[in-house]
Amino acid sequence: MFATLSDRLTSTFKNLRTKGRLSEADIDATVREIRRALLDADVAVQVVRAFTSTVRERALSAEVSGALNPAQQVVKIVNEELVAILGGDNRPLTFAKAPPTVILLAGLQGAGKTTLAGKLALHLRGQGHTPLLVAADLQRPNAVTQLKVVGERAGVPVFAPHPGTAGHEGAGVPGDPVAVARDGLATARSRQHDVVIVDTAGRLGVDAELMQQASDIRDAVDPDEILFVIDAMIGQDAVATAQAFADGVGFTGVVLSKLDGDARGGAALSVASVTGRPILFASTGEKLTDFEVFHPDRMASRILD
Ligand code: GDP
Numbered sequence: 001m002f003a004t005l006s007d008r009l010t011s012t013f014k015n016l017r018t019k020g021r022l023s024e025a026d027i028d029a030t031v032r033e034i035r036r037a038l039l040d041a042d043v044a045v046q047v048v049r050a051f052t053s054t055v056r057e058r059a060l061s062a063e064v065s066g067a068l069n070p071a072q073q074v075v076k077i078v079n080e081e082l083v084a085i086l087g088g089d090n091r092p093l094t095f096a097k098a099p100p101t102v103i104l105l106a107g108l109q110g111a112g113k114t115t116l117a118g119k120l121a122l123h124l125r126g127q128g129h130t131p132l133l134v135a136a137d138l139q140r141p142n143a144v145t146q147l148k149v150v151g152e153r154a155g156v157p158v159f160a161p162h163p164g165t166a167g168h169e170g171a172g173v174p175g176d177p178v179a180v181a182r183d184g185l186a187t188a189r190s191r192q193h194d195v196v197i198v199d200t201a202g203r204l205g206v207d208a209e210l211m212q213q214a215s216d217i218r219d220a221v222d223p224d225e226i227l228f229v230i231d232a233m234i235g236q237d238a239v240a241t242a243q244a245f246a247d248g249v250g251f252t253g254v255v256l257s258k259l260d261g262d263a264r265g266g267a268a269l270s271v272a273s274v275t276g277r278p279i280l281f282a283s284t285g286e287k288l289t290d291f292e293v294f295h296p297d298r299m300a301s302r303i304l305d
Contacts, residue, residue: 042266086296112257118150134184211248238267
């Protein structure tokens with residue numbers, strides 16, 4: 001995902017390597033190149049501005065240290081600031097003191113929510129949890145079936161509306177996702193599942209109805225985590241979309257999906273910083289095992305490698 005950005009930054013640093021000492025002009029030139037590389041990678045303008053100004057200040061005031069040459073020093077600063085915009089340390093999932101822990105997934109249609117639901121369920125099952133998946137996406141034809149398939153692959157049960165009831169996709173009437181979410185939670189309680197993962201509907205674009213539905217589900221199940229799933233390939237739109245979900249539904253954490261894509265990756269680099277919410281997980285492919293706990297420091301190292 002970050003191949004181009006990575007190449008650009010590496011060549012910027014290469015130019016510094018021959019310098020014994022960095023003048024202010026050298027630092028300014030370097031910062032300009034970093035700025036261009038980030039903007040070309042679709043990183044949000046406000047993030048780029050804050051990032052480059054911090055890097056510049058730190059580079060100018062950096063002590064000349066015996067251990068690091070000037071180029072290494074700049075790389076170190078850029079690395080630390082990348083880690084910072086990616087959220088600092090990994091933030092683990094919050095579990096409820098009294099189970100079940102309720103995790104609500106929100107995001108645009110196609111962001112990768114349903115796939116993520118399966119990945120997260122498999123991940124949690126591997127840690128000894130007993131998750132239940134709840135199919136509260138009644139908007140998209142097939143979403144319930146898709147979640148059932150994903151649940152089967154993950155070896156995790158799925159709570160879905162019964163055929164013939166108002167919540168069921170084949171009933172010919174719009175279902176009530178709030179009721180499904182509530183019933184799913186009650187089922188989890190009675191069957192002693194310790195985690196409930198609720199998949200919600202997305203739209204192709206942000207709209208008021210989508211936000212209202214997600215908010216109604218949120219109010220009905222009082223989640224411990226609301227994870228906003230964002231397709232890292234959507235580029236500049238990512239920030240506006242994330243902001244709309246932050247304002248409309250609110251979320252406690254971010255999941256980046258499709259990090260395996262070859263897009264420019266700016267979404268991935270902007271969203272934590274713009275929303276002030278940490279990235280908890282990354283989705284890196286279509287298989288249920290293409291999933292990782294997100295570590296800002298590892299991501300920064302990957303970019304600067
Ligand atoms: P939803 O509408 O948000 O529930 O999105 P889906 O889970 O249905 O995913 C939309 C499409 O993206 C599907 O074709 C998935 O197989 C695909 N997808 C989901 N996550 C990833 C990922 O991390 N990488 C890639 N390459 N494809 C993904």
